[in-house]
Amino acid sequence: MCGIFCVLNSFCNNCDNLVSQLIFEANIKNRGPDSFNFKVLSLQQSSLAFASSVLWLQGQTLSPQPIEDPESVFCYNGDIFSGLNDSIQKEKGDTHLFHSFLKEHISSDLLNGLGKLHGPYAFIFFDKTNNKLYFARDRFGRRSLLLGRNEEGDTLVLTSVAKRNTQFRFIEIPSIGVFCFDVLKNSFEVDFWPYKNKNFYTKLKELEAFLKTDISIARPASEGDCVPDDLSENANLVLLRGLKQPESLETYTIFTELLNCPTWKKNVYTLRNLLENAVQQRLAAQPEYCKSCIAEKKLCKHATTGILFSGGVDCAVLASLCDQYVDKQRPIDLLNVSFEEAKNYQSPDRVTGKDWNFVEINVTKESLDQERDRHIADLIYPLNTILDDSLGCALWFASKGQSSHYVSSARILIVGMGADELFGGYRRHRTAFKRYSWKGLQESLDDDWMNLPYRNLGRDDRAVSDHGRQLRTPYLDENVVDFVRELPSWEKTYPTNDLPEGFGEKILLRSLAYELGLRNAATLKKRALQFGSRIANPKENGKDISPRLDT
Known part of the structure; x- marks a missing residue:
């Protein structure tokens, strides 16, 4: 995990001003x-400054950033x-491998x-040779990157995280492709990811409105409905329809x-193998x-891995898989947060997870209000809804x-981020099926x-990374995503009235939990983080602007 930053002044080559x-x-x-580290670069009529902080996670030695050579300057926040x-x-x-990859592929x-x-x-x-600035987030948007501009429009900022109430306004860079700013021509271009997403042009228009300029398109995006044409029954749907509600x-x-x-x-078993590989890769890197011993490179047996743990099926499966690959002499921290509204801090997350060795993080209302005003609201920015408020605060305290x-x-x-979107864990998925059958459910999942x-991932990255910890999301592993997204909707979720809540939704993931021996977790009802931790007020509309974020 790293923090990356770049500021470009289009009409001034005074680097001192950028600092x-x-x-x-x-x-x-x-x-x-x-x-x-911090680097500055003066061009003929403009200037740039780059800054990077590094959380060392890959390689036998730390790779400082920004990386500069005669052809380029590079700032990177990622995990390949x-x-x-x-x-x-x-x-x-x-880091250096990704830099070399970009130099080789940047022009074609x-x-x-x-x-x-x-x-x-x-x-x-x-790209120093062509005076072009490239920037992007991966196609799932798992790492934060913001774009800011001042009112005059002569200064642009790229940064992992920003602040409210500065001379700059910010927007999250949409994960629709790779952007390029031509410094000499003062123009933007985007090259879309080569897969279907009906949001691409909508997000491009939002960015154009923010920048108050057009963005040219290197090649058209593929648009279209991602619902499979073939929704005919198969053996698994016949099997599901024959199930009966259990007597208890x-x-x-x-x-x-x-x-x-x-x-x-x-x-x-396919899902299990893919998730095991995803977890193993993320633990090994x-x-x-x-965190306490790395400065002195002092070998220890303290916990190096934590799990944001609610006791639900998503994180219970991950905890079980992590246990297979973490050194048996090294503990795993299960981090569980509860806010003061819960009586004696016994939130639903805490009650169902009592058999686990929790790090019980109890947060008073006074502490919540103080930290939100002081700092957390800056991490959530530029997002500003009640849902952003409750989830951002919960993640910051938990991590x-x-x-x-x-x-x-x-x-x-x-x-466990991404599990509900992949496996159909939201109540709206049940509603979509009730109203429009399998086609409606598939459209809702898409x-x-x-x-x-x-919606979530950039904000979550900013909240967690503020503590110098790396967010890793096995459910968003490319191989896991490709497998689950190709399945018919009923092979991952079966939100019908034939089965009680806690059985049908996310039925594939629940089956895996059962196979892993997690009998109780396999039948737990869905609880959103903001309600499981008791930070949210269920009477508030999560889509409304939060008055507590003061943006």
Whole structure:
């Protein structure tokens, strides 16, 4: 994890003036506590400044940033797990390899090359030869990158994190492709990702309105309805329709029956193998030092891995898989947050998770209000809804990892983000099926998936990374996503009235939980983080602007 920053003044080549515009330095440094550097570059009629902080996670030694050579300047925030030179990545890390990759592909076939890389990233790359500034987030939007401009429009800022109430206004860069700013021509271009997403042009228009300029298109995006043409029944749908409600929640006969079916069991085992690989990759890519001991490179047996843990099926599956790959002598921190509104802090998350070794993070209303006003609202910015408020605050306190007697030493945090969008865990999926059957459910799943990069992930990255910890999301592994997205909707969720809540929705993931021996977690009802932790007021509309964020 890194914090990356670039400021470009289009009509001034005075580099000294740019240094004063690094007004987010503290927030950038929080994201990467192991290194911080600053570089300036003066052109004929403009100037640029770059800054990067580094959280060392890949390679045998830290790779300082920004990286500058005669052809380019490069700032990178990411984790590539496959697709680069795998034979030397373990030793060298991914930063220099990604830089070399961009230099090789920047002028031709960049999008197809990036499509072969697996892992989250955001980058800023300045091509000195052609005076072009490239920037992008990965196609799922798993890493934050903001674009800011001043009122005069002569200064642009790219940054992982910003602040409210400065001379700049900001927007999240949409994960629709790679953007290029031609410094000499003062013009923008975008090269769209080569896959269908009906939001591409909508997001492009929003960015054009923000910049008050047109953005040319290198090649048209593929638009269209992602609902499969073939919604005909198959053996698994026939199997599901034959299921009966269990006489009690103790019997679990539904999952036993499903796992006795070879075609259903094949899907469960495929998902298990893909998730195991995703978890293993994300656990392996880190040094053998905890947060407290890495400065001195002191070998220890403290926790290096944490799990944001609610006790629900998503994180319970991840906890079980993590247990297979973490050194048995090294603990795993299970971080669970509860806010004062819950009586004696016993939120639903806490009650259902009592069998786990929690780091119980109890937050008073006074602390919540104080930290939100002081700092968290800046991390949530430029988002500003009540839902952003409650989720951003919950994630910030949870990832802080501090209980009354313990502070987590973990440097990476495993989280279940993306599971509800992939496996159909939201109540609106049940509503869509009730109203419009399988086609309506598939459309609802597609809408949620296409909107995921624009709703949650950038904000979540900013909230968690502020503590110098890396957010890692196994459910958003490219191989997991490709497999689940190709399944008919009923093979991942079955939100019908034939089955009670806690069985039908996310039925594929629940089947995996049952197969892993997580019998209780397999039947837990969905609880959104903001309600499970008791931070949200259920009477408020999550889409409304939050008066507490003061943007």
